[in-house]
Amino acid sequence: MWQLHSCYPFGGLVRQPIYVYLSKEININVIRHDGSNNATPNLYKRLGAGYESENWGLATAQEFEPVPRICRLILAVYEDDVRNPQWAPEGGYGINPDWVILRKDYGDNQGRVTPYMIYLDHDHAEIILAVSGLNLAKESDYVVLLDNKLGQAEFHGGYVHNGLLKAAGWVFDAEYEVLRKLVAENPTYMLIFTGHSLGAGVVALLTMLAVHNRDKLGIPRNKIRCFAIASPRCMSLNLADTCTLEEKKLRDPRRLYAPGRLYHIVERKPFRLGRFPPVVRTAVPVDGRFEHLVLSCNATSDHAIIWIERESRRALSLMRDRDDHMEIPAKQRMERHESIAREHSEEYHAALQRAVALDIPQAYSPSSYGTFHEIDVGEDSGRSSEGSSFFHKKRTQSWNEFVGRLFDVDDSACKDWGFFHIINHGISKDLCSQIHYLSKYLFSLPSEAKLKLGPFSSIKSYTPHFIASPFFESLRINGPNFYVSAKSSEEILFDKHNSRFSETLQEYCSKMADLSEKILKLVLMSLEDGFDTLFYDSEFNKCHGYLRINNYSAPERLEEDQVEGLGMHTDMSCITILYQDEIGGLQVKSHEGKWIDINPSEGTLVVNIGDMMQAWSNDKLRSSEHRVVLKQPLNRFSLAFFWCFEDEKVVMAPDEVIGEGNKRVYNPFVCSEYLKFRENNQRGRFEKVGYTVKDFAGIRSQL
Numbered sequence: 001m002w003q004l005h006s007c008y009p010f011g012g013l014v015r016q017p018i019y020v021y022l023s024k025e026i027n028i029n030v031i032r033h034d035g036s037n038n039a040t041p042n043l044y045k046r047l048g049a050g051y052e053s054e055n056w057g058l059a060t061a062q063e064f065e066p067v068p069r070i071c072r073l074i075l076a077v078y079e080d081d082v083r084n085p086q087w088a089p090e091g092g093y094g095i096n097p098d099w100v101i102l103r104k105d106y107g108d109n110q111g112r113v114t115p116y117m118i119y120l121d122h123d124h125a126e127i128i129l130a131v132s133g134l135n136l137a138k139e140s141d142y143v144v145l146l147d148n149k150l151g152q153a154e155f156h157g158g159y160v161h162n163g164l165l166k167a168a169g170w171v172f173d174a175e176y177e178v179l180r181k182l183v184a185e186n187p188t189y190m191l192i193f194t195g196h197s198l199g200a201g202v203v204a205l206l207t208m209l210a211v212h213n214r215d216k217l218g219i220p221r222n223k224i225r226c227f228a229i230a231s232p233r234c235m236s237l238n239l240a241d242t243c244t245l246e247e248k249k250l251r252d253p254r255r256l257y258a259p260g261r262l263y264h265i266v267e268r269k270p271f272r273l274g275r276f277p278p279v280v281r282t283a284v285p286v287d288g289r290f291e292h293l294v295l296s297c298n299a300t301s302d303h304a305i306i307w308i309e310r311e312s313r314r315a316l317s318l319m320r321d322r323d324d325h326m327e328i329p330a331k332q333r334m335e336r337h338e339s340i341a342r343e344h345s346e347e348y349h350a351a352l353q354r355a356v357a358l359d360i361p362q363a364y365s366p367s368s369y370g371t372f373h374e375i376d377v378g379e380d381s382g383r384s385s386e387g388s389s390f391f392h393k394k395r396t397q398s399w400n401e402f403v404g405r406l407f408d409v410d411d412s413a414c415k416d417w418g419f420f421h422i423i424n425h426g427i428s429k430d431l432c433s434q435i436h437y438l439s440k441y442l443f444s445l446p447s448e449a450k451l452k453l454g455p456f457s458s459i460k461s462y463t464p465h466f467i468a469s470p471f472f473e474s475l476r477i478n479g480p481n482f483y484v485s486a487k488s489s490e491e492i493l494f495d496k497h498n499s500r501f502s503e504t505l506q507e508y509c510s511k512m513a514d515l516s517e518k519i520l521k522l523v524l525m526s527l528e529d530g531f532d533t534l535f536y537d538s539e540f541n542k543c544h545g546y547l548r549i550n551n552y553s554a555p556e557r558l559e560e561d562q563v564e565g566l567g568m569h570t571d572m573s574c575i576t577i578l579y580q581d582e583i584g585g586l587q588v589k590s591h592e593g594k595w596i597d598i599n600p601s602e603g604t605l606v607v608n609i610g611d612m613m614q615a616w617s618n619d620k621l622r623s624s625e626h627r628v629v630l631k632q633p634l635n636r637f638s639l640a641f642f643w644c645f646e647d648e649k650v651v652m653a654p655d656e657v658i659g660e661g662n663k664r665v666y667n668p669f670v671c672s673e674y675l676k677f678r679e680n681n682q683r684g685r686f687e688k689v690g691y692t693v694k695d696f697a698g699i700r701s702q703l
Helices: 041-048 066-077 141-147 162-185 198-212 237-242 305-326 330-343 348-352 382-396 399-409 412-417 429-444 447-453 482-493 499-527 531-540 611-616 671-680 693-697
Strands: 002-004 013-015 027-036 100-104 116-121 126-131 152-155 158-161 190-196 224-229 261-268 279-283 419-422 472-478 544-552 563-569 575-580 586-589 595-597 605-609 626-630 636-644
Touching (some): 066 116, 066 305, 100 162, 158 198, 190 198, 429 472, 472 482
Parallel strands (some): 027 224, 190 224
Antiparallel strands (some): 100 116, 116 126, 152 158
């Protein structure tokens, strides 16, 4: 039953209970507000939902930053003229009237949907479509209300609210050409759908329509995002869960699900006599389901957007003050956490005596640090004979036999170092040589030719010198269609048609994708037998890859023993597979802060664990800091293949991986949000990364 909250503008409706939902295919933030009356705790638990989030983690200012301005934009939709506002909150709406592309009110919409606005936010690189909630002071809103009591409709293998779907379909048909034009003119901008109350339900389904018809909009899925503010229920669990057909549809369309990140604004109001500072808690649904989420209730809460905007603004200000005055510096926090981990690791000293690679003679790297044993296959010793025999056996094993033994030999490769070598991988030396030959021509081209693919081009596949390092440049080839990605660069760089470049890269990247799947399953097995079967399909089956062809220019002179070709960093991938030429220069940082050489060896590839796997494994796998140094006045060439989660993936360590009695080390997070964090938080011009996944998502009590 729908219940009237008030006829106050911005008031909207209140339902019992109200659920939040959306598909895993879409980046979503769901915001709910709870202003609670603590005088009646039993009623409060039953209706107010204030205790539902008491065990959630606190949201950070960085992740919550968009919420107040998104709320202000929704408020602006209620204005007849944003240049002469009547309902502006404290500080105004914070929008530029010249950037309002269009606004459609009740007359324009003919009762099909509540008013909405399209706003081009150049300050935040966003194209925003905002839909208001019901304003029952307006008689025309009753038309929308009645239309939204028409029951359920089938949609992509599930059920959705019929009236909300009709409203979303009407908006999409009316505005997709406008949105397509804006996307084409601003290809780097995010496309954001947002709304409040009934408008939140409309934009939730509108977002799904956009995802399923993104060819009409000309935008990739990872550029689409939704903010649903105090949204109503409108979709069945099976649809929200997967967005794919199921053999048997759930009969109850009221069971809903929230796959994205939830933000709960908790505002204590004892006896309704005063307001305490609001606290924002955040969580990702456990196993993807919240059966009973009460977002607002007429007995205890403020559902109105005007209050949500006000309290979210106050909450963000408090978060920023807390971060400015109470936080331990990130570097100091990281260093202390690492030292504690070392002090409590029983296997630490033993691990330092084991190789960074497998027990393969040519995979060991000589080092003045003395942690890796050099093995001369020809020396006269029992160890030599055993090593030679082992080496021969390894060379003749099939891949399946090899991977079966990989972590039986030394699982510290992943867990303590995060680096290891592999052989018998199926990537021929000839294939790598072909790419090297073609790339020499590519990087020898004049800068003006290569910059046609640079950061300010439409393709953006080329990273020039002085972005990451004075000596480093690279070309990126994106999957899953590596041929098309390579072809788009080839057609600009090569004067004559040269399909050999695209075909060679397609072959290499396809083999690397297959190899990545095998290695990733093996990494899961290293955590525990059976984890590959248990988790690969559910957690990693949407992984994708991209290749970076890297060229390190020779320094004109070496004033010291070496110069940095690429600064210290960790990889943001699940795993990275590296081919490096004979020049070498790759170094990994040990627990004690010493740099260890990973010397090249013919026929081997280097594999390292990335940040995503470190977080997903709850720190059981290590994403090590590494760098490239140039020790010779020679060009260095490498191929780095990154195997990554999809952008919308919520990274959260499963309970089975954490283990009974252990604590969760990371808050759940969305991959794309971490990528943005890394891009926006660099310490220095040529230091590739300033912070790590621990800074972004590490649980503070663990730090």
